[in-house]
Amino acid sequence: MRVIFMGTPEFAVAALNKIHEAGHEVAAVYTQPDKAKGRSGKLQPPPVKVRAMELGLPVFQPERLREEENVTAIRALEPEIIIVAAYGQILPESILAIPPLGCINIHASLLPKYRGAAPIERSILDGEEKTGVTTMYMAKGLDTGDMIEQAETEILPEDTGETLTERLAGMGGELILSTMEKLKKGTAVRTPQKEEESSYAKMLDKAMGEMDFSRTAAELERSIRALIPWPCASTVIDGKRVKIYRAEVTEQSGTPGEILEVTKKYFTIACGSGALRIRNLQPEGKKPMDTAAYLNGKKLEAGMQAGV
16 A cells, blocks of 8 residues: 555554555655754654654655645645554644545554543553553544554553553554555444543643652552653652652551651652552662662651652
8 A cells, every 4th residue: 555654753663664564655754843852952853753764765744734735745645545643743634635545543542532642641640451552534633533443452560651652552553554454455344432431631741740649659659650751750859859660559658758668678658548669760860770779878767758
């Protein structure tokens, strides 16, 4: 099939790889413009651009896809199908109408749950037991189009936003090949979404990383995992900002934010309900480390307060 692929982050790379490996003709890859990163402000290309260039595919990075010159360029490429995976721009109806087999989105949730920008992280935050990927016809609304296929996976107790994204990306790459085959054969089934079962996965923001110890230990443990690799859960301990990467829920209790115990391998912080045993962290200006290594050079005592 003659394909235009649209995607931006690491999640979309697996699908691009699978489409290319399967022998489909990728006429063009559309991705978001390079962005300034870090203190240097140096422009960095998105992961999809990096991979597309490695594969020798033509790459386009329009600021606004809906501008007429971009619509005309896409129409001139005569794609049979447009595949979209976390592209980051809404496709206008003028583009949705171009490919005869449709614009097909790979969405990282079991729709209609978790429409929107952050379905993977929100599923962990909410304590869901399973999630998955959905291929769907794109429509005017946000992730509202008819579904074609789904694949599901269990959310493991140790899953982070990073590990779950990697697993779902691989599943999405496999699923889109199956969907493309069915579209080509005319056997794809359209299943309308049940609006009453829908939910919205709002975009993450940096403020979500601040740990509020008045919340339950179970909620905070999920947020620690969900917010890896960004924005990461963090708090202030002994006057220094510390990112928390792994913690265990315990039944201990105390004043929220109070350090209840300090051992050679971990320390425990009281929450609104239960407590968190901190196992892995990253002090400000240093590399991630086990809590044992952190405590070797840090004098913490029970009774100290985290978050201040």
